[in-house]
Amino acid sequence: xxxxxxxxxxxxxNLLQGLANSIQIAAGAFGLGLMIGICGAWGKLYGGxxxxxxxxxxxxxxxxxxxxxxxxxxxxxxxxxxxxxxGAFGYPPTDINGLVAGICVLGVVQGAxxxxxxxxxxxxxxxxxIEAARAFGMSPGLMLRRITLPAMLPFAIPGLxxxxxxxxxxxxxxxxxxxxxLTQTTRQAAGTTKAYxxxxxxxxxxxxxxxxxSNVVIARIERxxxxxMPPVGAH
Amino acid sequence: MAVVAINRTTWQRxxxxxxxxxxxxxxxxxxxxxxxxxxxxxxxxPDFLGLALQGLWRTIWLLIVTCTLGLMLAIxxxxxxxxxxxxxxxxxxAFCTIIRGTPLLLQLWLLYFGLGSLFPQFPxxxxxxxxxxxxxxxxxxxxxxxxxxxxxxGEVMRGAFAGxxxxxLEAARAFGMSRWKIFRRVWLPQALHRALPTLAGETVLQLKATPLVAxxxxxxxxxxxxxxxxxxxxxxxPLLLLALVYLTITGILVFAFRKLEARIPxxxx
Numbered sequence: 001x002x003x004x005x006x007x008x009x010x011x012x013x014n015l016l017q018g019l020a021n022s023i024q025i026a027a028g029a030f031g032l033g034l035m036i037g038i039c040g041a042w043g044k045l046y047g048g049x050x051x052x053x054x055x056x057x058x059x060x061x062x063x064x065x066x067x068x069x070x071x072x073x074x075x076x077x078x079x080x081x082x083x084x085x086x087g088a089f090g091y092p093p094t095d096i097n098g099l100v101a102g103i104c105v106l107g108v109v110q111g112a113x114x115x116x117x118x119x120x121x122x123x124x125x126x127x128x129x130i131e132a133a134r135a136f137g138m139s140p141g142l143m144l145r146r147i148t149l150p151a152m153l154p155f156a157i158p159g160l161x162x163x164x165x166x167x168x169x170x171x172x173x174x175x176x177x178x179x180x181x182l183t184q185t186t187r188q189a190a191g192t193t194k195a196y197x198x199x200x201x202x203x204x205x206x207x208x209x210x211x212x213x214s215n216v217v218i219a220r221i222e223r224x225x226x227x228x229m230p231p232v233g234a235h
Numbered sequence: 236m237a238v239v240a241i242n243r244t245t246w247q248r249x250x251x252x253x254x255x256x257x258x259x260x261x262x263x264x265x266x267x268x269x270x271x272x273x274x275x276x277x278x279x280x281p282d283f284l285g286l287a288l289q290g291l292w293r294t295i296w297l298l299i300v301t302c303t304l305g306l307m308l309a310i311x312x313x314x315x316x317x318x319x320x321x322x323x324x325x326x327x328x329a330f331c332t333i334i335r336g337t338p339l340l341l342q343l344w345l346l347y348f349g350l351g352s353l354f355p356q357f358p359x360x361x362x363x364x365x366x367x368x369x370x371x372x373x374x375x376x377x378x379x380x381x382x383x384x385x386x387x388x389g390e391v392m393r394g395a396f397a398g399x400x401x402x403x404l405e406a407a408r409a410f411g412m413s414r415w416k417i418f419r420r421v422w423l424p425q426a427l428h429r430a431l432p433t434l435a436g437e438t439v440l441q442l443k444a445t446p447l448v449a450x451x452x453x454x455x456x457x458x459x460x461x462x463x464x465x466x467x468x469x470x471x472x473p474l475l476l477l478a479l480v481y482l483t484i485t486g487i488l489v490f491a492f493r494k495l496e497a498r499i500p501x502x503x504x
Contacts, residue, residue, distance in 0.1 A: 049256040057260065064485035065478045066443040069457065073474045165335075172338035176450060183341055190348065197349035204337045204345065211336035 037114020334386025
């Protein structure tokens, strides 16, 4: 147990630092995914035929190929591309900031799932609300901000909650590319001290705590977004 | 298996797909094919083809075995959460929460590295007949993936069991069926039918989870791409091919599940 303490022989601080990194990457990726998702859902529902086709390819490919493969492709290709661009402008190649790379890679993956979740949610809004907004003469941007996004929230929250949990767990995959998030930190600590079982158990407890806390918060948000709506199951 | 005949409808559907705006998609596809033909290196492929096929078989085998075992575990886990006594339903609930609340990669490493590091403390394990199996990586991969599938699926089956109309079970009871017979003939078939769309999605997710076993030295199709990168320094081509392979398997899975769903008579709903 002293291996997990916060003072000198213990690795507690490193694990918590790893957890903080994990949460940062997950939050960033989830946010980026939401932005991509809003644009994507908008494009899929109201975009032109070409835009719809391209988005269809994006969501299909990302949802069918393992995250691990996507992470490798995007990571290698992304760093390669940036370094080539830098080279073209006469700068020396840089090491990409791991946090930013992780957020971008996972964000692109999350975006595909978000697109589908939000599209379903927007389609679940009663049509009369949208028609009323049009009748008031709202511009599309105002309509999105005042009507569509708030009205679709209760429909989108279960799916988005799921996505947030997936985001927190997908950060572990970045350990394979060598980011020092929680799983990678745990692996280093375990390798140094040879106490594999203890450390992986500890990391599991940390992830589980994150999940359970998230669940509580999500339940609150859902209750708030549903205010004024009939309770679930009422017909 | 149905024979796919190129009849008029198939032809018409193809023509319907070839609308003017699809020019963009076709252009992108053509660019991919051309760059694959002229700018990419495929000379490594013959050397690694045998290994790749072996890896592909390993991936498919893993998917089938872990999904089958996982579903067999998930049915009782879902069932006891609906009807079981608290001393069965509580552990089942906890199992689902733990599996769904921690990353699969961590579970895999906990089993492989964690258990592996505990073995030296128990000398009798080394002398047991299981030792030759426990020394290898595949039992841990199969176990981790099976438990993961069982955890997610247990939750799905719980909802499916709870969603079957009470009247169905009461009617079966009125016919004088035994509890086991009700479960086998009425409750389980209807629950499985309800769960089928979700099962299809989860199976695709399970396929996407299989490459993780490459991190514990198992040779699946994903690990072949890593090996090509290490031995020939060719990065993109194997990964591109890998993405295509996974896309194909996913397509087959989705198609198979759709056919399966279509075969179940609708009056079961």
